[in-house]
Amino acid sequence: MKEADIRPAELFEKYLELSAADALTYFSSAKREPLPCPACASRDIRPAFVKHGFGYVLCGSCYTLYQSPRPSPADFARFYQESPSARYWACTFFPAVAEARQVHLIRPKVQELAQLCQQDQFSPRVFADIGAGAGFFLEEWRRNFPETQTIALEPNPDLADQCRSKGLTVMECFLEEAESLKGQADLVTAFEVIEHVHDPLTFCASLGKLLKPGGRVLLTGLTVDGFDLQVLWEKSNSISPPHHINFMSIKGFESLLCRAGFNNIRIFTPGKLDVDIVRNAAAARAEALAGQGFVQMLLRRGEETLEAFQQFLNEHQLSSHCWVWASKSP
Numbered sequence: 633m634k635e636a637d638i639r640p641a642e643l644f645e646k647y648l649e650l651s652a653a654d655a656l657t658y659f660s661s662a663k664r665e666p667l668p669c670p671a672c673a674s675r676d677i678r679p680a681f682v683k684h685g686f687g688y689v690l691c692g693s694c695y696t697l698y699q700s701p702r703p704s705p706a707d708f709a710r711f712y713q714e715s716p717s718a719r720y721w722a723c724t725f726f727p728a729v730a731e732a733r734q735v736h737l738i739r740p741k742v743q744e745l746a747q748l749c750q751q752d753q754f755s756p757r758v759f760a761d762i763g764a765g766a767g768f769f770l771e772e773w774r775r776n777f778p779e780t781q782t783i784a785l786e787p788n789p790d791l792a793d794q795c796r797s798k799g800l801t802v803m804e805c806f807l808e809e810a811e812s813l814k815g816q817a818d819l820v821t822a823f824e825v826i827e828h829v830h831d832p833l834t835f836c837a838s839l840g841k842l843l844k845p846g847g848r849v850l851l852t853g854l855t856v857d858g859f860d861l862q863v864l865w866e867k868s869n870s871i872s873p874p875h876h877i878n879f880m881s882i883k884g885f886e887s888l889l890c891r892a893g894f895n896n897i898r899i900f901t902p903g904k905l906d907v908d909i910v911r912n913a914a915a916a917r918a919e920a921l922a923g924q925g926f927v928q929m930l931l932r933r934g935e936e937t938l939e940a941f942q943q944f945l946n947e948h949q950l951s952s953h954c955w956v957w958a959s960k961s962p
């Protein structure tokens with residue numbers, strides 16, 4: 633898999649342009665509050681950079697990178713409901729790459745999640761996917777494990793309709809509103825949601841409330857400890873405010889899940905794209921790797937070295953694509 637398979641450059645560039653414009657349209661007059669670290673709650677904070685008018689800071693304790701001072705939840709809700717970049721993502725970008733993502737991402741992810749369950753001798757009877765989008769993951773899970781009762785939690789009406797058209801059980805609401813699901817689920821997943829949420833601790837605690845004791849959670853998302861984020865830093869396309877506002881470190885994810893009432897926390901970085909993302913960024917803008925002699929030299933090496941390097945990143949929690957697997961504390 634290459635970055636271009638799941639993020640075709642032309643479509644992605646348009647999305648980034650719209651996001652940058654929305655950052656001004658929706659937030660230029662927003663009130664902003666400084667936040668302690670959303671992962672570990674530390675107040676030892678260092679400024680990192682400003683991008684599209686959004687400040688980012690680094691936690692001095694767990695090294696999580698996050699957006700602060702932060703506009704209000706109401707400002708973000710309006711942005712997600714009506715902004716051109718959010719609509720472009722749901723209606724143009726995502727449909728264009730849906731099939732490629734099904735092949736390259738979703739099918740392998742279903743197998744990897746099934747393996748995690750098997751290793752824990754854990755067979756979920758009730759499985760809720762939070763922010764289920766168009767329901768591709770649950771559809772694929774059901775194809776493999778038809779005996780599981782699957783529930784798609786999706787607040788966006790268009791996406792909720794797409795889930796229904798696949799025959800999925802849908803709760804069209806936000807996580808905090810899912811009263812009837814409390815204490816009912818064996819397994820809860822949230823794919824690529826954590827980097828968007830305003831209050832990650834409340835979000836994770838709400839995930840826990842849906843679970844039966846001993847239930848499992850899987851969060852996937854971006855970690856700032858990953859190679860492409862560390863190398864590209866504020867030039868990374870993944871740092872695209874107002875969309876991505878939390879980049880937990882590995883240590884930050886551990887603190888966050890522990891504070892939210894989870895134990896047996898295991899973190900993997902199975903990402904495959906770090907090296908390709910850095911190479912593409914350098915090809916688009918030579919200055920993206922200014923002063924990074926080692927990385928420039930690395931990229932001149934052959935494919936075999938680069939593949940081995942990517943493998944090393946995966947095995948040592950150094951890729952930016954991260955999986956967090958944990959149990960609800962009894």
Ligand SMILES: [Zn+2]
Pocket residue numbers: 669670671672673674691692693694695696884
């Ligand atoms: Zn922290």
